[in-house]
């Protein structure tokens with residue numbers, strides 16, 4: 065459905081995206097994750113036809129012409145870009161008219177999507193007076209106006225409260241169930257878990273791309289979860305069998321090569337006089353995988 069072959073984008077001397085080849089199939093919820101500046105926005109904007117690649121080729125449903133591609137796509141940008149001084153309904157109506165839809169068609173579609181996004185009771189409210197979560201729903205509604213086949217969303221839930229985030233994802237799931245292909249960038253690991261496949265971006269490249277389960281299964285190391293209260297834990301664990309030690313909430317994830325390291329870690333910490341509250345092997349989380357990909361140890 066979407067095919068990128070050796071796509072690159074440079075902004076003068078800065079490479080936003082480097083030699084990315086990807087295929088996204090119909091019906092996927094395809095996630096893009098990666099640290100700030102990894103190239104996610106650049107990639108999404110190229111697929112959306114807003115930016116042109118400096119190199120490489122991109123096809124969306126067989127088309128290469130951005131003007132044709134735009135017809136198939138809905139796009140929710142990272143920053144709210146609708147009119148704050150217009151009401152919810154006026155924003156939607158305006159978009160409908162920009163797409164050249166007839167008045168009755170606009171009204172019918174606006175009612176459908178405002179109902180779907182639960183914005184109907186707020187249709188007379190100025191966009192500027194909506195909460196962060198509702199603004200994102202309005203952006204989603206706006207992107208749906210022309211019935212796109214593919215929906216691109218750039219960090220749509222960043223800064224949105226957890227309840228609104230869940231509601232937003234329920235909407236994405238319903239759209240996907242009705243046949244829409246979704247490409248979404250997110251900084252949240254729980255959202256990455258909800259995708260059919262995830263591409264992890266780093267310094268403009270796609271470092272890995274697989275299902276969340278596949279990413280965890282191919283992770284080559286073991287993860288030890290450690291609970292111990294000492295600010296110097298990382299320093300004590302500067303031993304050959306420990307590859308990395310990362311803080312996860314109030315615990316640590318100690319990344320080791322093999323199971324034998326568990327004993328060595330315990331002995332090292334005990335020798336340093338540390339009280340270990342808990343130390344056990346756990347399956348790797350997506351975050352473990354991404355941390356390793358970002359530090360280029362896998």
Ligand SMILES: Nc1ncnc2c1ncn2[C@@H]1O[C@H](COP(=O)(O)OP(=O)(O)OP(=O)(O)O)[C@@H](O)[C@H]1O
Pocket residue numbers: 075078079080081098099100101102103104105106107
């Ligand atoms: N218009 C621009 N001019 C120059 N450099 C840019 C421009 N847009 C992006 N970049 C650079 O390209 C790289 C990729 O940026 P991009 O915004 O695509 O990353 P990102 O993963 O979306 O990060 P974020 O989540 O912070 O937006 C970064 O180094 C960024 O500074």
